[in-house]
Each structure stands twice: as C-alpha cells, then as structure tokens.
Amino acid sequence: MTSRLPRIGLALAAAVLLAAIVVTSAVNRRTLYTTTWFDLFDTVSVVKGYARSQAEWDEQMEALHADLLHYHQLFDIYHSYDGMVNLCDVNARAAEAPVAVEDDLYGFLDWCANTIYSETDGATNIAAGAVLSLWHDARESDAPAPPDSARIEQALGHISMENLQLDAAAHTVFFADAAMSLDVGAVGKGYAVEKAAEAAQARGLDSALLNIGGNLRAIGEKANSEGAWTVGVENPWGNEPTYIQTLTLPDGYSLIVSGDYQRYFEYEGVRYSHLIDLTTGYPARYCSSVAILAPAGGGGTGDALSTALFCLPEETGRTVLENAEGYEALWMYPDGSTTQSDGWTGQPTE
Structure with missing residues (x-):
C-alpha cells in the first residue's frame, strides 16, 4: 500500500497540472473578429484579427x-x-506660391519624389496629375471615351518631377510649372x-490581416497557434478560380496587386484601365x-512597384525589381500565362 502512495501523488499532481494547462489555454484563447469600412480610399476595407474581447478589438479598430x-x-486631391x-x-x-505642409505630408512627398521616382524608372510619378486627371474624368463621365490625343500630348508636357520643388527647411511645396498637379493614387494607399x-x-x-481595397498587410500570425496568414492572388481574367495562386504572408509582409480589371x-470594344503608361499617356497594355x-515594412514601396511593373515591359520591370532588395513579383498576361521572379513564393490553386 505504502509503495503506491507516491505514484498516486504523482498522478494527482499530473492531473492537476494538466487541468491548469487546459484552463490557462482556454483563458488565453482569443476570438476572431472582422471589421469592414466603406469610407477609405474609395474602396472596401476589411480587417480581420484576434483579440481577447470585443471591447479590445473595437478599441484597436477605432x-x-x-x-x-x-x-x-491627406492624400485626397x-x-x-x-x-x-x-x-x-x-x-x-x-x-502661385510655396505651400507649407505638415511633416507627414512633406515626408511622403519627399519620399515619392526623391526615392520612389528613381527606383521605379519614372513609372511611378506623383507629378503626373495633368495626364491622370484626363483619364479620371473620362472614366467618370456619363459617356466614357478616351481623351483627345492632342490633350494627352499637351498634358505629357506637364509631368516633370523637376518642377515639383520641395523645400526641406521650410517644409513647403511649389510648382514651377503652373499646369502640373499631384496625384498619388499609384502609391498613397500602400x-x-x-x-x-x-x-x-x-x-x-x-494578430490581424488588413485588406484595404486589395492591399494586404499582415500583422503577426493568426492567434491560438493557427499559423501564418494565407492570402490569394485574384484572378484578373474574370473566370474561375477566383484566386489563381495562394501564398503565406509573414508578419509585416504585404501583397499588393495592380490590374486592368480594377x-x-x-x-468600342476596347478596355481602358486607370493604370497609365507615362511614356505614351495611354493605359498600359x-x-x-x-x-x-x-x-516587412515595405508596403509603400510595394504599392509603387506594382504600379511601375504594370506600366513597364517585363524586361524593364525585372531590372527595376532586381534593384529593390527583398521584393518579388508575379506577372499575369491576357493569354492566361504567368511569369514570376525567382523568389516568388505563391503556389497555384487546385
């Protein structure tokens, strides 16, 4: 009898420990929540993630x-x-005169003008508002039609980044060309x-996954030891499947897609997208x-690259991509074919 008592004691202790682990796990387990907004960047935004309570989630989402x-x-034009x-x-x-802006807007414009413009071989150009506005107005009109070619040609003469003058000491913005304007749609959302x-x-x-109009950004992983977030690349051809590839999105990583279907x-039977090739003034094809x-941390540059690579031939785009360390790309073509950079991690859907 006495020899069994230590064993009983050990079994009892193990049972108590197991019960404590189960209770602790239940207490620490977090619930999946989803929030949707319709008032951001003229698109639908969906955020899903984990929190310990509705109140905690609501506070973070607010x-x-x-x-x-x-x-x-800030970026609304x-x-x-x-x-x-x-x-x-x-x-x-x-x-008319230099305009003083706050630090956040000045820093963004400086980054776009002095970093992104050169890194994208000029394909992502926030000073191209003169051209982009023509296509915006055409797209939003009651009877959409391409702008007159003469107007496009004229507008192309007013997109020089050199005419965007930023004063770092005064934090001011000045247009040396009175006909130029800014449009940051190619990079602002990312x-x-x-x-x-x-x-x-x-x-x-x-623990959250942000989907702001198709710009996906991972914060941590799924809670409760459920692993990393899995995301999909949307099918641009309008047929099945909805997503042509899936990939894992590690903490801090982003997936950004630019396409002519958005x-x-x-x-007259021709599609004109919002993504403009600034070498021609017409939608890129x-x-x-x-x-x-x-x-991680590269969502802004990723957005700029998605626009740039869509508006450049693949060969030129690959050169741009090679100079952007850590970024990978998937190109999708009208015939249903795809090409990808060497480090692209997506897998075709079944």
Whole structure:
C-alpha cells in the first residue's frame, strides 16, 4: 500500500497540472473578429484579427480607422478638410506660391519624389496629375471615351518631377510649372496602410490581416497557434478560380496587386484601365495584372512597384525589381500565362 502512495501523488499532481494547462489555454484563447469600412480610399476595407474581447478589438479598430482616415484625407486631391493642408490644397495653391505642409505630408512627398521616382524608372510619378486627371474624368463621365490625343500630348508636357520643388527647411511645396498637379493614387494607399499598420502594432495589435481595397498587410500570425496568414492572388481574367495562386504572408509582409480589371471603362470594344503608361499617356497594355510580395515594412514601396511593373515591359520591370532588395513579383498576361521572379513564393490553386 505504502509503495503506491507516491505514484498516486504523482498522478494527482499530473492531473492537476494538466487541468491548469487546459484552463490557462482556454483563458488565453482569443476570438476572431472582422471589421469592414466603406469610407477609405474609395474602396472596401476589411480587417480581420484576434483579440481577447470585443471591447479590445473595437478599441484597436477605432484607432486604426482614425489613422487610415487621416491619410485618406491627406492624400485626397478632390476635397479639402478643416484642420489640415492636404493635396487638394497643394494642387490649388502651389503654382502661385510655396505651400507649407505638415511633416507627414512633406515626408511622403519627399519620399515619392526623391526615392520612389528613381527606383521605379519614372513609372511611378506623383507629378503626373495633368495626364491622370484626363483619364479620371473620362472614366467618370456619363459617356466614357478616351481623351483627345492632342490633350494627352499637351498634358505629357506637364509631368516633370523637376518642377515639383520641395523645400526641406521650410517644409513647403511649389510648382514651377503652373499646369502640373499631384496625384498619388499609384502609391498613397500602400504607404498609408504600412504607416497605419506600424502604428497599430505599436499600440499592441499583434494578430490581424488588413485588406484595404486589395492591399494586404499582415500583422503577426493568426492567434491560438493557427499559423501564418494565407492570402490569394485574384484572378484578373474574370473566370474561375477566383484566386489563381495562394501564398503565406509573414508578419509585416504585404501583397499588393495592380490590374486592368480594377478600374476601367470600355469604348468600342476596347478596355481602358486607370493604370497609365507615362511614356505614351495611354493605359498600359503590357500585361493583365502584376502582384508584388513586399518584405516587412515595405508596403509603400510595394504599392509603387506594382504600379511601375504594370506600366513597364517585363524586361524593364525585372531590372527595376532586381534593384529593390527583398521584393518579388508575379506577372499575369491576357493569354492566361504567368511569369514570376525567382523568389516568388505563391503556389497555384487546385
């Protein structure tokens, strides 16, 4: 009898320990939540992630939405807002005199002009508003049709980055060409998502997947030991399957896709997308879509690269990509074929 007592004691202790582990696991287990917004960047935004309570999730989402809304308003070229000088204000006044802007807008413009423009071989050009506005107006009209070729040719003469003059000491913006204007649609959303995600992580959000109009950004992994986030590359050809490839998105990584199926109009049987080849002034027709896998912290550059590689021949795009360390790409063509960079990690769907 006495020899069995230690064994019984050990078994009892093990049972208590196991029960404690189960209880602790249950207490620490987090719930999956989803939030949807319709007021950001003229698109649908969906964020899903894990939290210990609805209140915790709601608090994080309120702060995240506020950050994204700030950038939405800051980069808006069609509306002004009380309490800030945004791009609409800059476009309206910068040809008359230097316009003072806050640090966040100045830093963004400086990055676009002095880093992104050269890194994308000029294909991502925020000073191209004169051309982009023609196509925007055509796309939004009651009877969409391509702009007159003479107007396009004239507008191409007013997209020089050299005429965007930034004063680092005064934080001012000036247009040396009165006919130029800024449009940051090629890069603004990716930059905003990256900045907002970084701020959310600093506040303690550690398990979420942001999908801001197709710009995907991972924060941590799924909770409850469920592994990394899995995302898909949307089919650009309008048939099945919905996603042609899937890939794992590690913490901090982004997936950004630019395609001719996202915003476009058709005229006399021809599709005209919103992605403009600035060497011609007309929509780029090199491929159907380009997906960029951006490394941790690279969502802004990834957005710029997705636009650039869509608007460049693949050979030129590969040269641009080779100079962007850590970024990978998938090209999708109208005939249903694809090509990819050596480090692309996507796998075809079954």
